[in-house]
Amino acid sequence: MSFSSSLKNISIVLLRLPLKLLVRELRAPSDPKNELALDKDDHIIYVLRTKSMSSIELLRRQASLIDLPIAKPTDYKLAIPESGSCLFINNRPMIFSSNRTLSSHKEALTKLIQAQKTNPEKNYKLVPVSIFWGRNPGKEKSFLRYFMSNIEESGRLGKLFIILLLGRQCFIQYGQPIELSSDEINLDNPAEKTAQKLSRVLRVHFNRQWVATMGPRTENRRDLIDGIVASDLVQDAVARESAKKGKSKQQIEQLAGKYVKEIAANYSPRTIRFLSTNLTRLWNKIYAGIEVNNIKQVRQLAKDYELVYVPCHRSHTDYLLLSYQLYHEGLVPPHIAAGINLNFWPVGSILRRGGAFFLRRTFSGNKLYTAVFNEYLYRLFNKGVPVEYFQEGGRSRTGRLLTPKTGMLAMTVQSMLRGVRRPIMFIPVYIGYERMFEGKSYVGELRGKAKKQESFGQLLGVRKALKRFYGKVYLNFGEPLDLQQYLTQQGHDLEAASANPYDRPDWLPNTVTELGDEINRRINSAVSVNSVCLVSLALLATPRQAMDKSELVAQLDSLLAFAKAAPYSKHINICHEDGSQLLDTALKLGMVQEISDPAGDVISIEGDEAVLSTYYSNNILHVFALASLVAAIFQRHDDVSRQDIMDFVKKVYPFLHQELYIRWELGDIETRVDKLLDTMQEQGLLLKQDNEYLAPDTEDPKWSRLMLLAQAVQPALQRYAISLTMLDSLQDDQVIHRADLEQESQKLAQRIAALYGINAPEFFDKHLFRNQVKVLKQQGWVIHKEGQGIRAAEHCHDLYAAILNLLSIPVQQGLQQASRSLRLAQRNSSKVVVSDDSKE
Secondary structure (H helix, E strand, O other), X not given: OOHHHHHHHHHHHXXXXXXXXXXXXXXXXXXXXXXXXXXXXXXXXXXXXXXXXXXXXXXXXXXXXXXXXXXXXXXXXXXXXXXXXXXXXXXXXXXXXXXXXXXXXXXXXXXXXXXXXXXXXXXXXXEXXXXXXXXXXXXXXXXXXXXXOOHHHOOHHXXXXXXHHHHHHEEEEEOOOEXXXXXXXXXXXXXXXXXXXXXXXXXXXXXXXXXXXXXXXXXXXXXXXXXXXXXXXXXXXXXXXXXXXXXXXXXXXXXXXXXXXXXXXXXXXXXXXXXXXXXXXXXXHHOOEEEEEOOHHHHHHOOOOEEEEEEOOOOOHHHHHHHHHHHHOOOXXXXXXXXXXXXXXXXXXXXXXXXXXXXXXXXXXXXXXXXXXXXXXXXXXXXXXXXXOOOOOOOXXXXXXOOOOOXXXXXXXXXXXXXXXXXXXXXXXXXXXXXXXXXXXXXXXXXXXXXXXXXXXXXXXXXXXXXXXXXXXXXXXXXXXEXXXXXXXXXXXXXXXXXXXXOOOOOHHHHHHHHHHHHHHXXXXXXXXXXXXXXXXXXXXXXXXXXXXXXXXXXXXXXXXXXXXXXXXXXXXXXXXXXXXXXXXXXXOOOOEEEOXXXXXXXXXXXXXXXXXXXXXXXXXXXXXXXXXXXXXOOOOOEXXXXXHHHHXXXXXXXXHHHHOXXXXXXXXXXXXXHHHHHHHHOOOOEEEOOEEEOOOOOOHHHHHHHHHHHHHHHHHHHHHHHHHHHHOOOOOEEEOHHHHHHHHHHHHHHHHXXXXXXXXXXXXXXXXXXXXXXXXXXXXXXXXXXXXXXXXXXXXXXHHHHHOOOOHHHHHHHHHHHHHHHHHHOOOOOEEEOHHHHO
């Protein structure tokens, strides 16, 4: 070993004790060995951006924890650098030298390339490693940033202060390894030339990784306000507002400045660190853990794309959880669009410093406010700040995804058309809970109580809730959606639309509606099938929400096996426990009760948990809906041909597709149904004889499991039958207006729910009936002329009869009785009118 190497080793040993006392580092990914496919037998070389002995010591500590080669200084006199050697791209800052570039790493890379060529059976891998202290990108105009913000590249004195002040905020990011044996590296080229190219690739990687982890430098708030007010978009709005209200330009600009202050975040890395520390304590207290899936692709995309996170919205903890986890995964916490209702003391100030920007529930034709908000959002995108918003517009009280509010999506598309530095990528996120933090308040709201306004007093009431246990949280990232690619596939001329970026293209309203639906489908494709959801789905299929314990465990095992054998998507997360373990979790969370009985213990849902169970069941209903629809056919039929199954599914599927945001288009449904039929046959839920499918014998336990599976989709079929009953009750010359059809269907649903004990408040949700009418129109089941009302098409009766045939006899009778009553009532009703066609 050379004298210089010995000195370096001595320096590292001397650093060991102070670093041990002062530094606590986190790493991402948490398991780099498995996620990055690293093997201890590989010849691994660590590559860092800036020369630092403390970095070598930190990597040495980490390597011993994750079973990788121990980090060490590179001995450049060796023919091949040892495995675990650390290469540096840049030298540390020197007072009397401006030359920071190191050439020694290129010499080492040349040796490694030559070694790979000589020993093709050996895997030589370069692992880029970034080390960050404090995660503070600094301000654009700040004297201190020249000394402290780019702290990865600080000199010895600067590093000493950093370790003293920010030692507990150290973060190590392992990058994707560069395999010298890969096809991307041409070993036939001169080794020096390839080494030069690798050096450039590594420099680009470190620059992009810095932006992905630290984010862009924050803008001075005064400069932000002045810049937005002075923008062309806002100035045009100022001129119009001044002319309209007869006020001076200065007065309107002052108002625009107030709007910016009301809207804009005031991002503070210090607040982020404070929240991270305290939320860690909170999550450890109330949750059994946060399970994250499919994050690897997001890390890669963050380097090259402007990310827009679009999560489902179930709880107020959603945005805290997502930002917290992204921060701990080595990504910049996004700026979050929050409702103005959350801007109350002291929460509003904390959220604003944590990256929240506030928007009003409605812009109410306020052109100036709209212009200011649009400009602010555009500046976030153009600056490279990741953004998060909930396209549902509010928290779901039913466990289903809500119909998207397209305002934020439209503004995102318009920002893209104006031109942003990096392409926009949507990241759908599914957030699932085993136990809802707001469960009790949701039960009250579902039963008709008014929603409580967020306030400081309500915040104080949270203390009692924090004493409970809420199980696990699931954070699943879905399939990303490239906005530009999506719009191009829709056939839109983006170049023409970009020529006049301040004008709304004619295609925008319909396109953002379809875009919102597609994002919802991708969120659902990343669903987490967890214990509480499965137990709820199984128990709600029984008349009294109770089952024998052994039968329930068998049904849970059956549902799990089915979900794994016919997976909904590659992004889905299915729990690894068996049925017995799932039930134990539900009991521990207090969601179900166990009643001892000599004939066998009984598991039941009681009280408010029955309403909450519909919420949890709805989380995963889309996963089993299609299989449930197939199973429902065998409730009333002993044997059915494949073609008859397909014909019925194709009639009903468009309703489920729209309501539950199921991922398959109608043209792809046959392939999926065939997969389900094969899986049901393999599991004994269906039998096949010649070209007919048969249900098992009624004495076979598999028959009862098939019937329980069929119950999942029954409330939806009953709802479809209700709207069709309204249409079927019309005389040939009568029509009903769309709004009246939705309203009357809702009233009839409330009656059916009361009569037959349907304990699911979403059963008579007006939005679901609105979607049903939309599908009836799209699929041609009704005749509708704008302003002239709706009536059933001739073949609509076939759909009605097919759905009615799958319902229980009491429900059929109830609907038929309702139909007769409706015919009598409609004779004198102003809601049903004679169509213009019949008058002619």
